[in-house]
Amino acid sequence: MSLHFANRLNQVETSAIRELFKLLGKPGIISFAGGFPDVTLCDAPGITEAVNAALKADPAAALAYGATEGYGPLREQLAAFMQAKGCTDVSADQLVVTTGSQQGMDLLAKCMISPGDKVIVEGPTFLAAIQCFRLYGAEVISAPIDSDGVDVDALERLVDEHQPKLIYLIPTFGNPSGATLTLERRKRVLALAARTRTLVIEDDPYGDLYFDTPPPASMLALSREVPGSREVLAHCGSLSKILSAGLRLGWLIAPPELLARTIMCKQFSDANTSTFAQATAAQYLAAGRLPDTLAKVRSVYAQRAQTLCSALEDGLGQALSFVPPQGGLFVWARLTGADGALQDAGEWNRRCVERGVAFVPGAPFFAAQADPATLRLSFATADVEKIFEGVARMTAALLQR
Amino acid sequence: MSLHFANRLNQVETSAIRELFKLLGKPGIISFAGGFPDVTLCDAPGITEAVNAALKADPAAALAYGATEGYGPLREQLAAFMQAKGCTDVSADQLVVTTGSQQGMDLLAKCMISPGDKVIVEGPTFLAAIQCFRLYGAEVISAPIDSDGVDVDALERLVDEHQPKLIYLIPTFGNPSGATLTLERRKRVLALAARTRTLVIEDDPYGDLYFDTPPPASMLALSREVPGSREVLAHCGSLSKILSAGLRLGWLIAPPELLARTIMCKQFSDANTSTFAQATAAQYLAAGRLPDTLAKVRSVYAQRAQTLCSALEDGLGQALSFVPPQGGLFVWARLTGADGALQDAGEWNRRCVERGVAFVPGAPFFAAQADPATLRLSFATADVEKIFEGVARMTAALLQR
Structure with a gap:
């Protein structure tokens, strides 16, 4: 049985x-x-240097439990990284370090989705996001996209029809679409989110991997220009594609009320992300090798x-x-x-x-x-x-x- | 709003x-x-040696994504560690590496608990376990304990009355109780679990921290002696108290059907535990420094x-x-x-x-x-x-x- x-x-x-x-x-x-x-x-040599520096500088920080929110010096480095990308108002206390950006999604889903709630994603989108939302009981609805990202007219109709709990987007070099949402569409999505009080998750693991010219500013950076949008916007970042996937480090930026709840959920999901990996990444970023x-x-x-x-x-x-x-x-x-x-x-x-x-x-x-x-x-x-x-x-x- | x-x-x-x-x-x-x-x-010097060895031996393994189940060489080491503690029939493919044993609990809860289901825990027990189960909608019921661990007569009555989805125990040097379940009670709990087909989670982060004489064999080791009990038993282990909490590594052993589902849930929770930490722990254990x-x-x-x-x-x-x-x-x-x-x-x-x-x-x-x-x-x-x-x-x- x-x-x-x-x-x-x-x-x-x-x-x-x-x-x-x-x-x-x-x-x-x-x-x-x-x-x-x-x-x-x-950069294996750089990461080797970083972990040795971390273990030498403060072995206790790298080897003990840490705050659920993340290791202070890493939060500072990540905030500075976001500031340099136009998110000038992001401070360390507005982000939580996650076990990869996948955990950022999991925590947001845990905080937001009750069984039967609706979630809108791009069609097509990252498969593990669909499954993650479904595990919390979501009904996942697909919004059409083209090579400029999600079709905002269609998205607007779907939001009005379904009143979803959240909208999940990979606006920059999407997976699997490779598509990038245009600047004008980004602002329209933010206005739609603000108008309907619908949480938007901006998943951004690829934005730094541009070939020639940088993509449009992130929706997080643009939220300053769209009144009310920052209060309904969460942003997931990741070191997996730009530094090392093995460190398994991401971060989540969200409005204070939601951030506090994701931290509570993280406390009971994995308590904290590896401080050994966090201290290593903090040293790497502080050494200035990422550019x-x-x-x-x-x-x-x-x-x-x-x-x-x-x-x-x-x-x-x-x-x-x-x-x-x-x-x-x-x-x-x-x-x-x-x-x-x-x-x-x-x-x-x-x-x-x-x-x-x-x-x-x-x-x-x-x-x-x-x-x-x-x-x-x-x-x-x-x-x-x-x-x-x-x-x-x-x-x-x-x-x- | x-x-x-x-x-x-x-x-x-x-x-x-x-x-x-x-x-x-x-x-x-x-x-x-x-x-x-x-x-x-x-052992900071030992861990420093281990991470350098890991990065030298196979940088790709330490720096890339890994299998959701865990890093092969670490799974082998952990299986050997369990075998040495009397769980002679545990093999690497029966365990999944988790982001601390807290994640083991979270994955088991995600797989087992529907809103309204009942869960029995020790009164008192680990607070983060109670909260973890409640986040999946469980009604948490408390079974009385004494200095020999849970009162099995009372537990039996509660199981018959509530038909819980699972029973969560810290049988060895409990948190917060410090109590250790006696050998005889361990076998009675296993028999109860087998009879009622109720999943028991044996959370064992402290069992290696005995002062003079080893505690009774783990319920996992004893399950061989109690027919039908292994099929309803999950075991959570951790390196946090014996090697380093900063590596954030635990493991979960469960019957095949349940293990497959925890791996699926882990795929959509954090994809895999830091391979950087896993490769380090594998080298540390292989170096034979843990004893x-x-x-x-x-x-x-x-x-x-x-x-x-x-x-x-x-x-x-x-x-x-x-x-x-x-x-x-x-x-x-x-x-x-x-x-x-x-x-x-x-x-x-x-x-x-x-x-x-x-x-x-x-x-x-x-x-x-x-x-x-x-x-x-x-x-x-x-x-x-x-x-x-x-x-x-x-x-x-x-x-x-």
Whole structure:
């Protein structure tokens, strides 16, 4: 006889993507499927220096329990990092350090969502966000997007119709969409949030990974210009894509009432984030090495993105449509069916895996009305030579009868 | 206008203990209030060696995302650690690494508790466990304990009456009780769990901190002797009290069906625990330094516990009753009211804080029927001289008119 599990598990499954990843151990496979940064770009010497400095400067701080809110010096560094990005009014006491930005989402969901509440996300969006919200009993509703991010007219209609508890957006270099919400749309979303008193979560793990020119200011930075919007805005940041995913450090900025509740929930979720990792990150940021690391990461990803986009255009031509991204980790594409070519990304991916290349079919990223012709390609972890070879295999798989 | 928070927040408050801790910054205060180990006993040189070895041996493993289940080499080390403690049938794939054992509880609660479900805990028990369960909507019921742990006759009646979703116990050197469940009672609890198909969570952060002789085998180890009990038993372990709380590493062992669900929930809670911390702990354990560290920690705590108990007997005599603990971090005591002395531990603590010493009144540790005469004293972080001075101040505060 089985244990009787909680009802909340009924509407959530281990992700289809997770199952796909089990196939990627195949020798020689070229993967565009990953959702993670290239770990070989990490500044391992700098992090080694930082952890040794942390253990020498204040071993007790790195080795003991810490405040649930986070390690003071790291909160100061993260506030300064946000200030430098235009969020000039963010202070250390307005942010809590989280165990990755995934925990930021989990805590916000725990604080906001009662079973049956509605949540609006982009269609498509980050799969783990959909599942996280569903685990708290949310009904997840999908708002359409284009290459400029969420369609604000449609979002407005959905908010008026469903009165959601929150809206979750990745406005900059979205996952999986690669899309960036325009400045004008950002302000309209903020005004909509303020008017309807609906919490907006701005998840921003990719904003620092721009190729040439910085993206529009974050919604957090812009909230100063839209009266009432800051009181209904939460912002999740992460060091995972810019410093190291292994430190498992993110942060959450929210209005005071909500921040206090996320801290209470964190107290009973994991008490505090590793002080060992926090003290290391604080030393790294204080050493001033992040700008150089970021510059390197940006230029490598820019080159890989350009290589992938050119190779896809050359190899697949009209069969695949996409808008080249300006930053982040992802190209979002769609099989057009031109000249009678395949339009099912799942089938294409099965053929590709047989030929030694993989991507992620787009369907799982939709909370509803999945488009089976879509797919996500990450250019982050394959070098230029592998990208050419991978696209050649994809082309052969598409032409296969 | 406020945001409208989730209903689950209505039955939980930031802990009273947390408020007390804000008072402890007072200069010169001697604190018996802590619930944490003495960080100065951490093997900082060993941990420094371990992190450098981890970053040298496999920087990618320490700096990248990792499997939600945990870092393979650490899972192997933790399984070996459990095997050495009599859990000979535990293998690496039966455990998941958690962000402290607090996360183990949070994941189990997320998997098991639907709003309105009942949970039985010891009265008194770990406050953050009560709050964690309430955040998932549990009605928390208190089972009486004595110095041999939970009263199994009473527990059996409560289980039959309430049909709880789970029973949460700290069977060894309990927090706050310091009590250890006897071998015979452990087996009876396992039989009760098997008979009623009720999940038991064995939270065991303190079991390695015995003073002279090891405590009875863990319920996990004993489950082999009680047919059907292993299928309804989860075990939470932690490196926080024996290696470093700053690494923020715990582990969870559960039957396969439940373990799979906790991993799914972890995927959407924090994705994975810091691989940087995990790789460090794996190197530390592989280096074989833990036994020496544990031997040192045990002897220091044994001396402090004995000092505190003797000083309390000498200073307070009949006014305070307690059973000296055989391990862990805590003395649980009760004001008897003998000779008309104060019987309100809250009032005593207020007087104590004024005189520069603090403990934690026991009332907040009860889910129901709080006993206002009880209190928790930790001997972990004060040295012998401070213990004498602290008890002298407590004595003066009790005699004060």
